Amino acid sequence: MTAITDLSSADLADRLARARDAHGGFKARGLKLDMTRGKPAPEQLDLASGLLTLPGNGDHTTATGEDARNYGGLQGLPEVRALFARPLLGAPPEQIAVAENSSLALMHDCIVWALLKGVPGSQRPWSREEAVAFLCPVPGYDRHFALCEEFGIRMLPVPMTPDGPDMDAVEALAADPSVKGMWCVPKYSNPSGEIYSEATVRRLSAMRTGAPDFRLFWDNAYAVHHLTPARHAIPDVLEACAAAGHPDRAFVFASTSKITLAGAGLAFFGGSPANLAWYLARAGKRTIGPDKLNQLRHLRFLRDGEGLTTHMDRQRALLAPKFSAVTEALDRHLAGTGAAAWSRPEGGYFIGVAARAGTAARIVRLAGEAGIGLTPAGATFPHGRDPDDSSLRLAPSYPSLPEVALAAEGIALSILLAALEAEQAARDAAR
Amino acid sequence: MTAITDLSSADLADRLARARDAHGGFKARGLKLDMTRGKPAPEQLDLASGLLTLPGNGDHTTATGEDARNYGGLQGLPEVRALFARPLLGAPPEQIAVAENSSLALMHDCIVWALLKGVPGSQRPWSREEAVAFLCPVPGYDRHFALCEEFGIRMLPVPMTPDGPDMDAVEALAADPSVKGMWCVPKYSNPSGEIYSEATVRRLSAMRTGAPDFRLFWDNAYAVHHLTPARHAIPDVLEACAAAGHPDRAFVFASTSKITLAGAGLAFFGGSPANLAWYLARAGKRTIGPDKLNQLRHLRFLRDGEGLTTHMDRQRALLAPKFSAVTEALDRHLAGTGAAAWSRPEGGYFIGVAARAGTAARIVRLAGEAGIGLTPAGATFPHGRDPDDSSLRLAPSYPSLPEVALAAEGIALSILLAALEAEQAARDAAR
Numbered sequence: 001m002t003a004i005t006d007l008s009s010a011d012l013a014d015r016l017a018r019a020r021d022a023h024g025g026f027k028a029r030g031l032k033l034d035m036t037r038g039k040p041a042p043e044q045l046d047l048a049s050g051l052l053t054l055p056g057n058g059d060h061t062t063a064t065g066e067d068a069r070n071y072g073g074l075q076g077l078p079e080v081r082a083l084f085a086r087p088l089l090g091a092p093p094e095q096i097a098v099a100e101n102s103s104l105a106l107m108h109d110c111i112v113w114a115l116l117k118g119v120p121g122s123q124r125p126w127s128r129e130e131a132v133a134f135l136c137p138v139p140g141y142d143r144h145f146a147l148c149e150e151f152g153i154r155m156l157p158v159p160m161t162p163d164g165p166d167m168d169a170v171e172a173l174a175a176d177p178s179v180k181g182m183w184c185v186p187k188y189s190n191p192s193g194e195i196y197s198e199a200t201v202r203r204l205s206a207m208r209t210g211a212p213d214f215r216l217f218w219d220n221a222y223a224v225h226h227l228t229p230a231r232h233a234i235p236d237v238l239e240a241c242a243a244a245g246h247p248d249r250a251f252v253f254a255s256t257s258k259i260t261l262a263g264a265g266l267a268f269f270g271g272s273p274a275n276l277a278w279y280l281a282r283a284g285k286r287t288i289g290p291d292k293l294n295q296l297r298h299l300r301f302l303r304d305g306e307g308l309t310t311h312m313d314r315q316r317a318l319l320a321p322k323f324s325a326v327t328e329a330l331d332r333h334l335a336g337t338g339a340a341a342w343s344r345p346e347g348g349y350f351i352g353v354a355a356r357a358g359t360a361a362r363i364v365r366l367a368g369e370a371g372i373g374l375t376p377a378g379a380t381f382p383h384g385r386d387p388d389d390s391s392l393r394l395a396p397s398y399p400s401l402p403e404v405a406l407a408a409e410g411i412a413l414s415i416l417l418a419a420l421e422a423e424q425a426a427r428d429a430a431r
Numbered sequence: 432m433t434a435i436t437d438l439s440s441a442d443l444a445d446r447l448a449r450a451r452d453a454h455g456g457f458k459a460r461g462l463k464l465d466m467t468r469g470k471p472a473p474e475q476l477d478l479a480s481g482l483l484t485l486p487g488n489g490d491h492t493t494a495t496g497e498d499a500r501n502y503g504g505l506q507g508l509p510e511v512r513a514l515f516a517r518p519l520l521g522a523p524p525e526q527i528a529v530a531e532n533s534s535l536a537l538m539h540d541c542i543v544w545a546l547l548k549g550v551p552g553s554q555r556p557w558s559r560e561e562a563v564a565f566l567c568p569v570p571g572y573d574r575h576f577a578l579c580e581e582f583g584i585r586m587l588p589v590p591m592t593p594d595g596p597d598m599d600a601v602e603a604l605a606a607d608p609s610v611k612g613m614w615c616v617p618k619y620s621n622p623s624g625e626i627y628s629e630a631t632v633r634r635l636s637a638m639r640t641g642a643p644d645f646r647l648f649w650d651n652a653y654a655v656h657h658l659t660p661a662r663h664a665i666p667d668v669l670e671a672c673a674a675a676g677h678p679d680r681a682f683v684f685a686s687t688s689k690i691t692l693a694g695a696g697l698a699f700f701g702g703s704p705a706n707l708a709w710y711l712a713r714a715g716k717r718t719i720g721p722d723k724l725n726q727l728r729h730l731r732f733l734r735d736g737e738g739l740t741t742h743m744d745r746q747r748a749l750l751a752p753k754f755s756a757v758t759e760a761l762d763r764h765l766a767g768t769g770a771a772a773w774s775r776p777e778g779g780y781f782i783g784v785a786a787r788a789g790t791a792a793r794i795v796r797l798a799g800e801a802g803i804g805l806t807p808a809g810a811t812f813p814h815g816r817d818p819d820d821s822s823l824r825l826a827p828s829y830p831s832l833p834e835v836a837l838a839a840e841g842i843a844l845s846i847l848l849a850a851l852e853a854e855q856a857a858r859d860a861a862r
Contacts, residue, residue: 042501067476286540290532
């Protein structure tokens with residue numbers, strides 16, 4: 001297709017009229033589709049239906065003979081740590097802890113403890129510093145940014161590249177001693193699916209930081225959440241940090257929320273021995289121990305690394321066609337128009353769209369009129385403000401495949417219409 | 432028995448020799464008994480074995496048709512709140528929230544949020560105040576005190592009376608604006624089993640506080656944990672505070688840890704509408720939602736209020752004989768000696784012993800030599816320091832009934848021996 005900016009006035013008017021018709025026709029179908037939330041679909045949850053009757057009658061004894069029903073076991077069962085540590089956190093089992101159902105909760109806890117107590121290497125609690133800032137690759141995960149906002153942590157956006165965050169920008173900013181942390185979703189990044197390259201991981205591990213207690217908040221949310229047979233790997237960040245002489249630089253987080261059950265999974269913390277000891281000392285004031293029955297439940301269900309891989313292959317079989325349906329519709333309607341660029345993620349839960357600058361909010365409105373709920377424009381930026389009004393996050397996991405295909409049509413039509421409108425407006429203004 | 436202080440020199444020497452013999456004889460049996468931990472016994476956990484296969488095949492739909500396996504539902508399922516709100520928190524279901532497996536974790540979270548954000552009515556976050564102090568009825572719960580210690584909150588001990596904390600002392604101390612909170616275990620208090628009287632609850636609700644954002648941390652840990660058919664009730668603190676014109680004064684906490692499974696229960700937060708909104712706003716940054724499958728599991732298992740009552744009657748049938756075995760042994764060996772006073776709790780998990788001043792640490796050592804693990808002396812006081820070295824906490828729930836009976840013998844012998852030693856030492860010193 002011809003790029004919109006190259007259209008003649010007549011062609012632009014014609015295309016705009018046709019785009020309005022197409023969008024109007026879609027609107028008239030009165031659909032109600034939701035592409036806002038990175039939630040697993042019911043059929044994905046059905047894959048883990050075995051959990052609903054586990055651990056099973058009388059089965060409450062751990063590998064070391066403990067009673068999983070009772071108090072205690074703060075770090076989590078060794079056999080459960082052995083199952084998840086390497087694939088999800090890239091850590092030895094003795095360097096991780098198992099917690100309740102939310103890795104976001106662990107990130108929250110690490111932040112409040114850092115603020116009130118400091119982390120290993122801190123000269124004082126972060127709340128006693130004059131200012132605390134985090135580096136925020138953008139677009140990124142809105143709930144990360146919401147935690148910073150909640151606790152008054154300044155957010156410094158860093159652009160993403162296909163290899164991860166722009167490392168020149170990161171290194172320049174990290175030299176500031178008020179920069180205490182950085183959000184990272186290193187594999188199949190939220191929302192655009194980037195995979196941090198080996199060089200990126202090495203530079204993050206090795207860079208000089210102004211703060212002696214700088215921490216990578218390494219949210220490995222999609223470690224085994226592949227959408228292709230490639231099953232990408234990234235370097236283990238704990239190992240990389242240790243090798244670079246900064247053994248305590250990374251806090252690693254993961255969960256089974258998008259492996260087994262979104263509301264009833266397990267979350268994990270991983271870190272250097274010093275960071276783990278710090279985490280356990282803090283967590284030990286907060287709780288007498290995690291839900292070990294849910295740990296046993298997961299172990300009995302997944303059994304071993306092979307069981308985990310097989311399970312994720314089944315997830316992929318359900319998810320990959322939905323992602324393809326979206327990119328196929330975007331390709332068909334938008335290729336060559338310059339109305340947007342979009343990611344073709346090989347894992348994770350989202351497709352990132354970089355629409356023509358100044359059109360993202362308009363697209364969300366147009367899609368809404370057409371019965372399609374989209375994540376608010378700007379949601380993937382600190383404070384919900386995308387300076388270019390360009391970034392959109394599409395979440396194809398929850399609706400059924402036919403619904404996703406339909407929604408993708410409506411989204412593509414909305415993106416196209418918004419771009420044509422914007423071009424027309426720009427030419428009108430230039431007249 | 433004659434009071435030890437009234438014994439003649441000869442009788443004291445004789446009693447001391449016999450007590451040493453008895454203790455030595457007990458020691459020679461080479462027992463290994465643990466009375467340190469308020470953990471349910473395996474047979475108590477067996478009462479809830481139905482949970483191990485619940486919610487059951489395909490059962491994941493809530494009363495309002497939601498999928499309990501997926502994300503969301505921050506406040507907890509309405510049908511689960513309806514079951515637990517009144518009996519455990521004395522609150523309407525719409526004023527509580529359901530969380531993971533630990534009410535201690537909720538207390539922790541409320542404290543860190545108060546420190547970093549403030550609570551409704553705060554002029555500033557508590558961490559920005561010059562000093563923050565909590566009133567701590569003593570003896571009390573060590574994990575409450577450990578939270579204060581963790582976050583640098585000064586602890587002001589208040590003596591307990593049979594009706595709850597000494598309210599004259601509480602009212603005098605609460606006038607200080609740095610006093611921001613108070614720990615309360617209002618029913619079957621940990622460790623001595625006191626039940627706050629109606630007058631105590633009213634005075635706590637009505638008293639003038641120096642801090643406008645003062646909070647009762649109302650840990651209703653033993654709301655339905657009766658040891659007698661009396662099933663004591665106390666006034667609902669939320670109602671009492673509202674009636675007294677301080678609707679936001681209380682944060683209420685409870686859990687099913689000692690109802691169903693100690694490691695895999697549900698925890699609850701209750702408060703005024705303003706406090707609940709505050710809690711949910713904070714919790715909503717921390718997590719996308721609680722484990723609703725475990726909520727469903729509990730609902731399917733206990734069914735309704737009657738199911739809860741029946742279940743707790745079964746718990747009582749297992750627990751009450753153990754408590755009787757302890758008090759029976761203490762009565763038999765110590766009545767009239769003045770060596771100690773002990774509580775006869777009508778609920779809860781502990782028996783409090785007020786031993787002769789200066790002997791508690793010695794008793795723990797003597798019991799240890801006799802093969803009986805006791806909670807360290809002082810553990811029930813801020814910073815683990817009992818100024819009178821008098822207070823002991825006995826936890827009869829976990830060992831079997833014969834073991835408890837045996838341990839109680841050894842404990843009584845240790846208490847008696849320590850008192851006789853102390854009397855002898857006092858007389859030697861006075862000579």
